[in-house]
Amino acid sequence: MLFFRSEEHIERWCKTWRLDQGAVIPLPQGWELARAWYTEDRREPSWRRRTLEETEAVFAQLGFTSEFWSLR
């Protein structure tokens, strides 16, 4: 996941590299996604990867509900 100064920069980068544009997330929302995903218990012995359902719940909570974010 890369950082861009603006949506126009993303469009130009995708055009340069002939890639379809994916999901564009403003920095504040990216921070909320990071907070929801990377919790402080990562070092705990009990930590485990999220299930598919738990991951879907994280995405839904943040409003990531388009087909792009579908895990199925």
Next chain:
Amino acid sequence: MNDDLTRWHVYDVTMREGTPPLKVRLAERLGVSEEDTLASLQRLAAARMLVLQPDAGEILMAGPFSAVPTPFRVTLGAFSCYGNCIWDALGIAATLQADAEIDTSCADCGVATRIGVHSGAVVGDGFLHFALPPRLWWQDIVFT
């Protein structure tokens, strides 16, 4: 061998020092051989809990931390380190619950950008681009 214990040691070092440990140090902490340590790391990698470098099998990623330099440098009070991507760089501040400065650049025009995380809030402007949908991330996690 307890792979959960291996993972704990990896993250204990990484979250204290900013860089995942080499196999030799991990083996010392676990009190086992490097071969057994590598086997444990390979099982963790197969379970997508870590990403290993090819050849010698040292850790490449202990998400959100990178073991190698990347364009996403994170400076905290205790150390500087690298995120695997911009999301991971933010994730370092999140998982450590610490203030941080993230130095990166626009992937298109190259202009240097500093993003701050102060008292739980992000400071800065810009966008994250997820080129691949989540269901494809692990097809090539390094590309992702």
